[in-house]
Amino acid sequence: MPPLRPKPAPRLRLRLYVAGNAPNSLHAIANLTALCDQHFPSAHHIEIVDLLTHPQRALADGIIVTPTLVKLSPAPVQHVVGSLSDATHVLRALGGS
Amino acid sequence: MKPRTARGAITKMLTGIEGFDEITGGGLPRGRTTLLLGGPGCGKTVFALQALVNGARQSKEPGIFVAFEESSRQIVANAATFGWDLPALVKKKLFFLDARLSPEVVKGGAFDLVGLLQALEEKAKEIHATRIVFDGFDVLLSLLDDPAAERREIYRVRDWLARTGLTGIITQKSGGVEADQRYAFLQFMVDCVIVLRVQVVDGSAFRSLRVMKFRGSGFLGDEFSITLGADALQLATRGPVELTYRVTNERISSGLPRLDQMLRGGYFRGSNVLISGAPGTAKSTLAGLFAAAACARGERTMFVSFDEGSAQIVRNLRSVGIDLAPYVTSGLLTMHSARTRGPNVEDQFGQLKALVIEHQPRCLVIDPLSALSTKLAHVASADAAQRFLDMLKVARITVVSTSRMDGLSTNEATTTGITTIADTWIHLSYIVRDGERNRALTIVKSRGTGHSNQVRELTLSDQGVTLTDTVIPQGSALMGVARWEWEHADRAAPHARR
Numbered sequence: 001m002p003p004l005r006p007k008p009a010p011r012l013r014l015r016l017y018v019a020g021n022a023p024n025s026l027h028a029i030a031n032l033t034a035l036c037d038q039h040f041p042s043a044h045h046i047e048i049v050d051l052l053t054h055p056q057r058a059l060a061d062g063i064i065v066t067p068t069l070v071k072l073s074p075a076p077v078q079h080v081v082g083s084l085s086d087a088t089h090v091l092r093a094l095g096g097s
Numbered sequence: 098m099k100p101r102t103a104r105g106a107i108t109k110m111l112t113g114i115e116g117f118d119e120i121t122g123g124g125l126p127r128g129r130t131t132l133l134l135g136g137p138g139c140g141k142t143v144f145a146l147q148a149l150v151n152g153a154r155q156s157k158e159p160g161i162f163v164a165f166e167e168s169s170r171q172i173v174a175n176a177a178t179f180g181w182d183l184p185a186l187v188k189k190k191l192f193f194l195d196a197r198l199s200p201e202v203v204k205g206g207a208f209d210l211v212g213l214l215q216a217l218e219e220k221a222k223e224i225h226a227t228r229i230v231f232d233g234f235d236v237l238l239s240l241l242d243d244p245a246a247e248r249r250e251i252y253r254v255r256d257w258l259a260r261t262g263l264t265g266i267i268t269q270k271s272g273g274v275e276a277d278q279r280y281a282f283l284q285f286m287v288d289c290v291i292v293l294r295v296q297v298v299d300g301s302a303f304r305s306l307r308v309m310k311f312r313g314s315g316f317l318g319d320e321f322s323i324t325l326g327a328d329a330l331q332l333a334t335r336g337p338v339e340l341t342y343r344v345t346n347e348r349i350s351s352g353l354p355r356l357d358q359m360l361r362g363g364y365f366r367g368s369n370v371l372i373s374g375a376p377g378t379a380k381s382t383l384a385g386l387f388a389a390a391a392c393a394r395g396e397r398t399m400f401v402s403f404d405e406g407s408a409q410i411v412r413n414l415r416s417v418g419i420d421l422a423p424y425v426t427s428g429l430l431t432m433h434s435a436r437t438r439g440p441n442v443e444d445q446f447g448q449l450k451a452l453v454i455e456h457q458p459r460c461l462v463i464d465p466l467s468a469l470s471t472k473l474a475h476v477a478s479a480d481a482a483q484r485f486l487d488m489l490k491v492a493r494i495t496v497v498s499t500s501r502m503d504g505l506s507t508n509e510a511t512t513t514g515i516t517t518i519a520d521t522w523i524h525l526s527y528i529v530r531d532g533e534r535n536r537a538l539t540i541v542k543s544r545g546t547g548h549s550n551q552v553r554e555l556t557l558s559d560q561g562v563t564l565t566d567t568v569i570p571q572g573s574a575l576m577g578v579a580r581w582e583w584e585h586a587d588r589a590a591p592h593a594r595r
Binding site for chain 2: 022028068080
C-alpha cells in the first residue's frame with residue numbers, strides 16, 4: 001500500500017518585474033527564489049519580466065516601481081513591491097505560512 | 098582665448114501662463130527641472146497641467162503627465178472644468194500615467210523607479226515629448242519610508258531628466274516643518290523653485306506665486322497673486338509701468354443735463370467716474386441715469402451690482418422715472434448681480450473681465466465698487482481693481498462706479514485708492530438744516546476739464562431726477578424748503594432783497 005501523501009499544494013504562479021541588474025531587482029530575484037525553494041518546493045512558477053528590455057510592459061501592466069512581484073494564482077491577485085527582503089510580509093501575501 | 102560660447106546658457110520654455118512668462122522672462126528653464134512647492138489647494142497641479150496643455154496646444158510640444166497622487170481620470174475631469182479638452186489632446190500630444198500605488202500593495206523591501214523611468218523614456222521618444230510633469234512625487238517617495246532611499250530616487254529622476262533633455266516639473270507638497278526639512282535639499286538640487294501659497298485674509302482666500310530661485314536667469318522675486326479664472330490660472334502682474342492708452346475728447350452724457358453742464362459737456366468717453374456718498378444719497382440713481390442714457394444712444398451697456406438682484410434694481414430705478422427694462426429685453430443692457438461674499442476679489446475681477454470681454458460694453462456701471470472695499474484694503478485686491486480698471490481704460494469703456502463713503506475726509510477714500518484711479522469724482526451728501534435732510538451734489542475733481550465748484554441740490558421724484566442750483570443769499574447755501582421759501586419770498590417781494 002502506497003504511503004499516504006499530502007494533497008499537493010495548488011501551483012503558485014508568480015511574475016516578477018525587475019529593472020535589469022539594479023540592486024533592488026537583483027535582491028528581489030535572489031530573495032524570491034530562496035523563499036519559494038524553501039516554502040513551495042516544486043510547486044511554483046516564476047516568470048521574470050525585465051522592464052529595461054520590455055519597457056512598454058510597465059505601462060501596459062501598470063507597474064510603477066521596480067521590483068514588483070505579482071501573484072497571479074491562486075486568486076486573489078496580489079502585488080508586493082520592493083526587494084522582498086521582508087520574508088514574513090512576502091509569505092503572507094503569497095498565502096504561505 | 099576662446100570666445101565664450103552660449104553652451105550651458107539657459108534657454109526657456111514658454112508656459113503660456115499669463116503673467117508667468119513675463120516675470121521669468123520667457124518661462125521655465127528648458128531641459129532642466131523646476132520644483133513647484135506649495136500646500137494643498139495652492140494650484141500646483143493646475144499650474145503644471147496648464148504648462149503641459151499650453152505646450153501641446155500653442156508650442157506643439159507633446160508632454161507626459163505622471164500622476165502620483167490623483168487618478169488621471171480625476172485630473173482630466175478637473176481640466177474639463179477649465180474647458181480644456183484633454184481627451185482630444187491625449188490622442189496625440191499628451192500622455193497621462195496613473196502612477197498611484199494601490200493601497201492593497203504590500204511593501205516588502207526597498208524599491209526604485211528604474212523601470213518606470215525606462216518606460217517613460219520610451220514613451221517620450223514615441224510621442225516626441227519635451228515636457229514632463231511628476232505630480233505629487235512626495236506621495237510615492239514617502240512610501241519608501243527611508244530618507245536615504247528617497248534622496249537616491251530624487252537624484253535618479255534628476256539625472257534621468259538631464260540625460261533625456263526633457264523639461265521637468267516636479268510638484269511637491271510643503272507645509273509641516275518636518276516634511277520641509279526632509280525635502281529641503283530638493284530646492285538646492287533643481288534649477289528653478291516656485292512657491293505657491295494660499296493665505297486667508299478676512300475670510301477670503303488669496304492665492305499667490307513667487308519665484309524663489311531661477312539658476313542662470315533674472316526674475317521678479319515678488320509675490321504675485323494668482324487667479325483661477327473660468328478658463329485658466331493667471332498671474333496678476335502689475336502690468337506695464339507706462340500707461341499708454343489713447344485718450345479722447347469725446348463727451349458722453351451723464352444722463353442728467355444739469356450735471357453735464359457742470360462738467361462742461363458730460364463725462365469723457367473712456368474715463369472712470371466715481372460717485373461716492375452716504376447710503377441713500379442716490380448714488381445708484383445717478384448710475385442708473387448714466388446706464389439709461391448710454392442705452393438710449395444705442396450703446397451696449399453692462400450693469401454690475403453687488404448683493405442686490407437685477408430685478409430689484411430695475412424696479413427701484415423705475416420709481417424715479419428711469420426705465421431700464423426695455424433695454425434689458427432687447428439685450429442692449431446686461432445686468433449682472435454678484436455676491437460680495439463669494440470668490441475672492443481677484444477671482445471676482447477675473448469674472449468681471451470675462452463678462453466684459455463677452456458682452457463688449459461701451460459703458461459699464463459697477464454699483465457699488467465699495468462692496469469690495471473692505472477687501473480692497475488688501476494690496477492684492479487693490480492691484481486687482483487697478484488692473485481691471487486699466488483694462489477698461491485700454492478698451493475705452495466708460496465706467497461709472499459708486500462707492501459708499503460717508504464723508505470726503507474719511508480714511509476710506511484714501512486707503513482703498515479708488516479715488517486716485519477715478520478721473521471724475523462726484524460726491525453726494527446730506528445736508529441737514531431746519532429739520533430737513535437734502536441731497537447735495539459736489540464735483541470733487543474732474544481731470545482734464547473745467548467743472549463747476551458749486552454744490553447743487555439733487556431732488557428725486559417719480560417724475561425723475563433734477564439738479565437745482567442752491568441759493569446762496571447771505572453766504573450760506575439754501576436747500577429744500579428754505580430754498581423754496583426764499584425763492585417765493587424773492588418773487589413776492591423782489592425789491593426787499595436787492
